Amino acid sequence: PSSVTVSGEGDVKVAGLDVREVPSTGWVPPSLAPLADEVEKAHAQVEVLSSRAASIAQGVKHLEAAVPEGLKEVELAAYVDAALKKREALELKASETKGLLEKAQKEYEALKAEYEGRFPGRPDRVVLVTFSTEGKGEVLLTARTDSARWRPLYRLELNSSTGEIRGVYGVEVNQKSGIDWDGEVVFHTVRPRGGVRIPDMPPLIADIHDPDKNKKAFELAMRAAAPALDGAAGEYLEEGLTDVAIRTSAAVNGSGEDVTIDAGTFTEESEVSLVCIPEYSPEAWTVATVKSLGRALLPGEARLSVDGKDTGRTRLEALSMGQEAVLPFGTTPLVTAEREEMIPTTGTSWIVKGKHQRGYIITVSNGLDKAVKVRVKDRVPVPANEAIKIQDVTLSPAPAERDEKGFLTWEIALDKGKSSQVSVKYTVTYPSDKELIFR
Known part of the structure; x- marks a missing residue:
């Protein structure tokens, strides 16, 4: 709640902003509405079967307690025979209903657990934002969530005859804010953080090495001096002084499901070679060498294919525009190099x-x-x-x-x-x- 801000653009003025955490009062995230309906139906089925089981149990008790008086022996025998048959029918219904109720309860508990697991934050609490405005224009609401993550995900296809590499710059994103995203999304490699400062450099002291004495002091000094690094794993790729961003349009539901987005495409020209390293493997590697990259590449997983056939996956390291890139596209089993002593x-x-x-x-x-x-x-x-x-x-x-x-x-x-x-x-x-x- 403390990260929520509301600002007006144009002639809009925002007043009376109030942000608080309140009971959910039945609010359901849009992407979880179908699952919420299933939970409600499953709960209703449990209620119906529970009522049926209680009614059958009550019927059995009535049969046990109600014995008419003044019946002749023949009439009593007939009554008992009919009561036994009725009792058997009720017991059979009770057994069937018990099995159906147990199954319905398991299904309900499973659906409820899935719903609560996919619900953002606490299922019984939501953040309520209220405010008033004056004037005409747009209102921008911003908030920070720790329930969103993303990573680059590439697809690289090599044409072994021409050396052309066709690439798809993708993003795998997962967010559990409860609010569906549908529109422009910008993925940043640097996240805002508090306490940004240039690290202090301590004096460099020469001393006699004493393992027990110096080890701990050295480790503490290195931790204090080392700046924290932000990891992230970016037309659509915008490079700035402190950040690289991927800008694209996408629909991402707010219930925590992985979504893969194709943010853009690119091509690179490469030289294709077969490389054998017999000390490690007899099979040759298909390697594409790009002399000068036309764009920056963020570190991430790449799915590889050669001439339309999948060959595996690899991990790309961070590369800058103009840098050489050596990309392995899998092995070529029919080209070998074997060593014999x-x-x-x-x-x-x-x-x-x-x-x-x-x-x-x-x-x-x-x-x-x-x-x-x-x-x-x-x-x-x-x-x-x-x-x-x-x-x-x-x-x-x-x-x-x-x-x-x-x-x-x-x-x-x-x-x-x-x-x-x-x-x-x-x-x-x-x-x-x-x-x-x-x-």
């Missing part, structure tokens, strides 16, 4: 203290019905200190790229149904009194 890695002849030899062949195969270019990625170790030496590195053929971190890349062209091989050999020497690890 040339130097045995078991047995006593392989274990030599102070020396580690490695050699393997990577076989790259194209099982597609067309020629492809495959980018094969691998690595050789790099020493972490001067005592370790990497020697006798033999790479055949020579990689197209090799960097100081030991990463290797080969560009291999393969006709349909063809294979090619890459061999890698190296030796690592290290002090024999030490243990070698790879990390």
Whole structure:
């Protein structure tokens, strides 16, 4: 209630604003009206069956208590026989009614629980806003709710022949305010918050390390210095100095159901490549590289497809306009790269203290019905200190790229149904009194 404000636009003046929490008095959120009707009907059915059960029970009691006097033996026998039949019929009705009543009560309780669970806030309380106005124009009512959330949700379709990526910029939204949204909706990446301030920088102090003494002080200092970050997971995408917003038109009910909205579409041109990383998987990855994005992308889930076929989902990281984007679109099982060791890695002849030899062949195969270019990625170790030496590195053929971190890349062209091989050999020497690890 404290967040509610009412303002007039144009010549309208607002006076007498009163905001209070009151009993609901039968108010039903518009989107819950059908469910409320079901709850009411279920409750009425329980009442009908309860009345029927009570009436049958009363009838049974009358049969037990009412025995006419002055009947002859034959008449009494006939009366008892008729009473027994009537009693049996009533008991049967009582049993049937009991079963129907139990079922109706369960259905009513389930519907009532669903209704109360989807009702915003407390089912028995609502916020009542009253005010008066003077003049003509529009009135704007604003209020804050903690019962609304949203996240970006993309759909990306790759044309493997042209490299064109068709994207749908979507939003998954859920709001439980009790008021249906129908019209323009703006989704912001930054939410208003109190206590906005520039963090204070404490003095930098050099001290002797004492684990027990310094650990807690360090953690407290870092928490105090670190600013809080707002997470959100934006034509329709508006970028400002402190916020990115998605503006669209949508209908979102106020009962807490997830709604997916297509806020806009976009296209990007990419270079499509097949990338193999045999150390992790024999299957090639279909990768689309956009050299310079035409728009900003917010972090969020993306549903992927290639040439009209679904290939999976991925998580996009935040990217700015003009930045390069590397997007994996799933694996290509018919293009593979498999490693086979040339130097045995078991047995006593392989274990030599102070020396580690490695050699393997990577076989790259194209099982597609067309020629492809495959980018094969691998690595050789790099020493972490001067005592370790990497020697006798033999790479055949020579990689197209090799960097100081030991990463290797080969560009291999393969006709349909063809294979090619890459061999890698190296030796690592290290002090024999030490243990070698790879990390």
